[in-house]
Amino acid sequence: MVLHLIGLGLGDIKDITVRGLETARACEKIYLEMYTSILSYGLDRTELNAAFGKEVIEADREMVEQLADQVLDEATTADIAVLVVGDPFGATTHADLVLRAKHRGIAVDVVHNASIMNAVGCCGLQLYSYGETVSIVMWTDGWQPESYFDKIVSNFERGLHTLCLLDIKVKEQSVENMMKGNKKFEPPRYQSCSEAASQLLTIAERRIERGEGSPISAETPVVGLARVGWRDQKIASCSLAKMSTADLGPPLHCLVIPGKMHPLEEDMLATFALSD
Amino acid sequence: MVLHLIGLGLGDIKDITVRGLETARACEKIYLEMYTSILSYGLDRTELNAAFGKEVIEADREMVEQLADQVLDEATTADIAVLVVGDPFGATTHADLVLRAKHRGIAVDVVHNASIMNAVGCCGLQLYSYGETVSIVMWTDGWQPESYFDKIVSNFERGLHTLCLLDIKVKEQSVENMMKGNKKFEPPRYQSCSEAASQLLTIAERRIERGEGSPISAETPVVGLARVGWRDQKIASCSLAKMSTADLGPPLHCLVIPGKMHPLEEDMLATFALSD
Structure with a gap:
């Protein structure tokens, strides 16, 4: 069968x-x-x-x-x-x-x-110009990895767009419940575009402060996509700094860092420009 | 409306x-x-x-x-x-x-x-590990571009897979019909995996002969996909040299050049190994 x-x-x-x-x-x-x-x-x-x-x-x-x-x-x-x-x-x-x-x-x-891997085309950036897909992980106080930033930079420097899949925490246990052996899970948490953008901004600023420089900075244009394929889908195009405070509503979100853009791609993104 | x-x-x-x-x-x-x-x-x-x-x-x-x-x-x-x-x-x-x-x-x-951009996942190589998508163009006697090869190499050297979309010629006119002003078109032509693999092989061999070397060679593993999503879909995994003579049947074909593979990806490809 x-x-x-x-x-x-x-x-x-x-x-x-x-x-x-x-x-x-x-x-x-x-x-x-x-x-x-x-x-x-x-x-x-x-x-x-x-x-x-x-x-x-x-x-x-x-x-x-x-x-x-x-x-x-x-x-x-x-x-x-x-x-x-x-x-x-x-x-x-x-x-x-x-x-x-x-x-x-x-x-x-x-x-x-x-799937999001091809439906992300709805923001107007051509799918064949995407580089490696990146997964952004939610930072905790003690764990702030930056490896995904290097992948974004690598794509960016080659003129390629990056699709960033954002973190999802499901079936997480609190330390208390884990200690007590309670099989009780925290409510699921979904990383938002603003949270992801904030992390990228922090990494960029740290690198700039350290004198290393960063091709991705506060002014870099990014695209936030929320609930792709749903009736209330939302796409917003703005700077990384602005995205770090943008509210695109309920999950699921993903973030795109455009590389080199064709004029048609720029025109499409302009239709999603976040108004002030 | x-x-x-x-x-x-x-x-x-x-x-x-x-x-x-x-x-x-x-x-x-x-x-x-x-x-x-x-x-x-x-x-x-x-x-x-x-x-x-x-x-x-x-x-x-x-x-x-x-x-x-x-x-x-x-x-x-x-x-x-x-x-x-x-x-x-x-x-x-x-x-x-x-x-x-x-x-x-x-x-x-x-x-x-x-679309092929996400359905190519059926060969078992993870979609997030693909780099830039490449379009292979059919060579003619006088026009043999190699730019797509450089993109494949660039992905390959970063450990990323490459999806190669193969050329389609529709509404092409013969020189004779064009001269005569006949609006008659040649039958459509679709590049096959073997044709695409042959071109890649030729480029690799030329570079090796010229002493430039090439990370892609006759032994490089590749994956041919034909009619993805159709009832008679066919996937074949073999060396580039072998793919250059493989027959995957009617169009539409696409070719994948794997980068660095995870053991699970290798196991999946093994199930598509072309028998001798």
């Missing part, structure tokens, strides 16, 4: 493809990977169950990893669907699942969909 | 999203950009018309550019859909259309979908 990995796209249940919907409906069992589910307001359980005509089993990413053997066992005798926000190949977890299925001789079918 | 840019995804009509289908159905007029249409065997006119409940107006990319004013005029008084293979922001044409709509105060709605 077949393991179907089905991308849900970026918004709500209507962003699934016709093929994805039909495929999932025909499956014996449907799992939904809930990694970013809190963000997907359209993906409520009742609506999902109704759309697929059967109960959708929710599993967070950790659980999908734990469940992998069970899912693969089931896929040996029945068609099983795993629904994934975005495109199935957005996360390493799914590559691992595909690999394990292949090693067990289970056929894998993939239903592609939009 | 609204100009809707709707991505069709990579395969046939079932790869449209539920939102895309409903949106297009509710539009007064539906245009289909036919740039890669010959490739989309599932997208035949009868099936499309049936799916949308009205006649779909086919227009090639050149015509979309010419039609832009007309489409925008129409969008001032009615909802108009422009269907695009892949995601709407895959081509500069559409950014231009969006920009012109915005300047005229016409609302633009985008329905995202998968």
Whole structure:
């Protein structure tokens, strides 16, 4: 039988493809990977169950990893669907699942969909001019890594745009709960464009203060994108300094640092200029 | 009223999203950009018309550019859909259309979908580790540019993967027809993975012969992808030399030059190893 990995796209249940919907409906069992589910307001359980005509089993990413053997066992005798926000190949977890299925001789079918990796094109910067994608991590008092800044600079100096994926903290435990052994988790936290911009600004300023200089500075134009593919999507173009105080609303956010721009790209960004 | 840019995804009509289908159905007029249409065997006119409940107006990319004013005029008084293979922001044409709509105060709605820029994830190489995307151009006797090779090398030396989009020649005229002023076009030509690999191999060999050396050589592992997102999709992993004689079947092809690989990426590629 077949393991179907089905991308849900970026918004709500209507962003699934016709093929994805039909495929999932025909499956014996449907799992939904809930990694970013809190963000997907359209993906409520009742609506999902109704759309697929059967109960959708929710599993967070950790659980999908734990469940992998069970899912693969089931896929040996029945068609099983795993629904994934975005495109199935957005996360390493799914590559691992595909690999394990292949090693067990289970056929894998993939239903592609939009993900932030291509939908970011909506800000008008051409996708083929992006360099390496960067993940920005939330700083804590004791841990303030800068490695992602070097990657951005490396892209920037080659004239390439950088897509910065922002940090998500889910299933974090407070020190107190961890000590007490309570399996209680903090509410999820999502890094905003302003938080990410603030960190970049701090790194740039530190480097400038140290006399090292920085090609990225307070005046560098950046683009903030919030809730890409949702009905209330917001795109804002401004300087890094201004972005550090901008409010783009609820998550999920991502930040783009443009490299060398074509006039058409500049014109597109101008339509998203943040008014004062 | 609204100009809707709707991505069709990579395969046939079932790869449209539920939102895309409903949106297009509710539009007064539906245009289909036919740039890669010959490739989309599932997208035949009868099936499309049936799916949308009205006649779909086919227009090639050149015509979309010419039609832009007309489409925008129409969008001032009615909802108009422009269907695009892949995601709407895959081509500069559409950014231009969006920009012109915005300047005229016409609302633009985008329905995202998968495109090769994210679906290439199916070969198992992580999307965030790709550098700049490269377009390989078909060589002619008198014109053999190498600039794309330098971009591949630049990615490769930074440990990044390179997605190479391969050349498509449509609406080309023979010298004879051009001289005679005949508006007759040659059949479209699509560069294959083997053709692209041959060109890369030639460039590498020339550089090695000239004593310049080349980090990309006959033994460099590459990945060929054909008809991504189609039912008969094919992925093949082998050396550049071997790819130069490999037959991956009908178009559309693209080629990936992996950079530094994670063990999981290596394991995934191994499942696509071309047998001798």
